[in-house]
Amino acid sequence: MRKTGQSGKAAPRTQDPEGTRRNILEIASEEFALNGLAGARVDEIAARTRSSKRMIYYYFGDKEGLYVSALENAYRQVRDGEAKLDTDGLPALEALRRLVEFTFDHHHRHQEFIRMVMIENIHRGEYLDRSDAIRDLNATAIDHIARIYARGVADKQFRPGLDPLELHWQISALCFFNVSNRATFSHIFGRDFGTTDALARLKDNTVEMVLRFVARKDALPDD
Amino acid sequence: MRKTGQSGKAAPRTQDPEGTRRNILEIASEEFALNGLAGARVDEIAARTRSSKRMIYYYFGDKEGLYVSALENAYRQVRDGEAKLDTDGLPALEALRRLVEFTFDHHHRHQEFIRMVMIENIHRGEYLDRSDAIRDLNATAIDHIARIYARGVADKQFRPGLDPLELHWQISALCFFNVSNRATFSHIFGRDFGTTDALARLKDNTVEMVLRFVARKDALPDD
DNA sequence: GGCAAAATGTACGAACTGGTTAGTTTCGTC
DNA sequence: GACGAAACTAACCAGTTCGTACATTTTGCC
Missing domain, CATH: 1.10.357.10 (Tetracycline Repressor, domain 2)
Structure with missing residues (x-):
């Protein structure tokens, strides 16, 4: 994931990979800490995210991958x-x-x-x-x-x-x-x-x- | 299927409520300790038991009841x-x-x-x-x-x-x-x-x- | 503008999981 | 030896859960 050098602050985008990733990770961290690996629900994490379940799998592969990142x-x-x-x-x-x-x-x-x-x-x-x-x-x-x-x-x-x-x-x-x-x-x-x-x-x-x-x-x- | 001596204790039965209960509890304790409440599987517990899933619900009500007993x-x-x-x-x-x-x-x-x-x-x-x-x-x-x-x-x-x-x-x-x-x-x-x-x-x-x-x-x- | 790659939305499905339905066997006891 | 309650079995069910197929939009770059 490379970031090309840009001038000034990043303009607000509809697409924001870095932000999406961070947002997912943040919510996932909460949910895993709250409910454990087996207890946490991917759908629940996805729902609380600004993004979607699709994106979780896009960035983290699977539930365990997300857990490791958390x-x-x-x-x-x-x-x-x-x-x-x-x-x-x-x-x-x-x-x-x-x-x-x-x-x-x-x-x-x-x-x-x-x-x-x-x-x-x-x-x-x-x-x-x-x-x-x-x-x-x-x-x-x-x-x-x-x-x-x-x-x-x-x-x-x-x-x-x-x-x-x-x-x-x-x-x-x-x-x-x-x-x-x-x-x-x-x-x-x-x-x-x-x-x-x-x-x-x-x-x-x-x-x-x-x-x-x-x-x-x-x-x-x-x- | 072994026969116990007639030393005052209950004669061997095909039905053995106390034994069944204890057996379930024993296996359940292992499984919960191993995998946690959310991680443990009722089916898996039942399978390892000498008894059946039906009996778990018969004696312990539900998964949480079994967990509390464990x-x-x-x-x-x-x-x-x-x-x-x-x-x-x-x-x-x-x-x-x-x-x-x-x-x-x-x-x-x-x-x-x-x-x-x-x-x-x-x-x-x-x-x-x-x-x-x-x-x-x-x-x-x-x-x-x-x-x-x-x-x-x-x-x-x-x-x-x-x-x-x-x-x-x-x-x-x-x-x-x-x-x-x-x-x-x-x-x-x-x-x-x-x-x-x-x-x-x-x-x-x-x-x-x-x-x-x-x-x-x-x-x-x-x- | 055009294009490939990255990012994202929608909807679905197969497998699993807790729990139940319906029925059978065992057993004390009268 | 009949009978009702307790103990037990097997098959089944409905909701959930992880994961994916497919379609679409956005973006960087020429």
Whole structure:
């Protein structure tokens, strides 16, 4: 799909391939996040689109192709957002705190992304396999935490011997679960964990938990 | 068609309502855990059953009724298993360690359960709402950790002011994610987190993380 | 203006899917 | 050993769902 160089802004057209594609992808992302791969309906997606079912198949091949694109779309958006955090000037302990807080909030802000990841895990990552675009996006996601950790160890603030990737795992777990399992958890224990108050407490706990895990005892405040 | 001994139990019958029901539920649980509510096929379930599609509707009403039963089934099995852990004789710190280790392993042993919970969360707990059976099962699930925590605080091993339910949340998060998101996580970071080695490390980390979060500084070993 | 390629609209159909209809067999019990 | 209820079977049905065939318009380019 090549775009010839044009002068000025593109004039409004009756035909707008790029816009159509984007519009379809947007609606599809919503529907898949809402209903899952099997649960989403191509006809329903088409109906909500400014375009038609014909166009879905024209641009994305089939339902699964559309799903994979929606998945890529979700990852791309979220990773783009993550890149905005900058902690380079901060002391390691503070940087880590910021990172965890940011991750917590970021997950909370992008619930459709969380849902897509849940759905994809139900499918055992089968469709992720078909997308080389996604792996590339995440290769650098680990860098940030690795840098902070290295800094903290050098400063004798963090205990050595931890694996940044495993640390990332733990942080992800705490922040992800917080969104992914809220429905069942709240229901079962009869307490709403979605209130701003509950969320604030969970965030504090999460930060605290990570910091206590990583920091050396003497770098922590007294109990 | 085998004959059971006449050991007081019902003689073998060609008609076996209880057995049929259980058989259907068993297969249905597998299929729903495998494919989700929308993804599972009633015909496929029926085919794998010793019985027929008609019987599914006879005993469970409709597809959703069958799904709710499968969900209840999953919760019941897992909660029954959990009840087996006994830490009452142990010092609080050791008891908590055992609890976390057990939870970690237990989640790992019951991946179909995890999948059912994931699926139900995709459905926002809508079907959990329809089942009063499940809430009752979990009302006591929090007791165990609450007892350990209270003991630890009394013994000056744990820092006070924590909420057992929130603690349970954190532990669940770490152990749940470990199963639920393995597919995408492993894929994205190109490292298999399902090996016995990786699991052992993650378990250690998880235990460590919880203990460091709960214990008072002076109750912990040096870094 | 003319033309091929890209983009789009309309309508349809084959296969699937949840659910049912209608009828048969089994079984406790009186 | 008759009888009604419970357990069960097989075939079928109607609505849905993904996907496509065919026709048409728009666009870039000479």
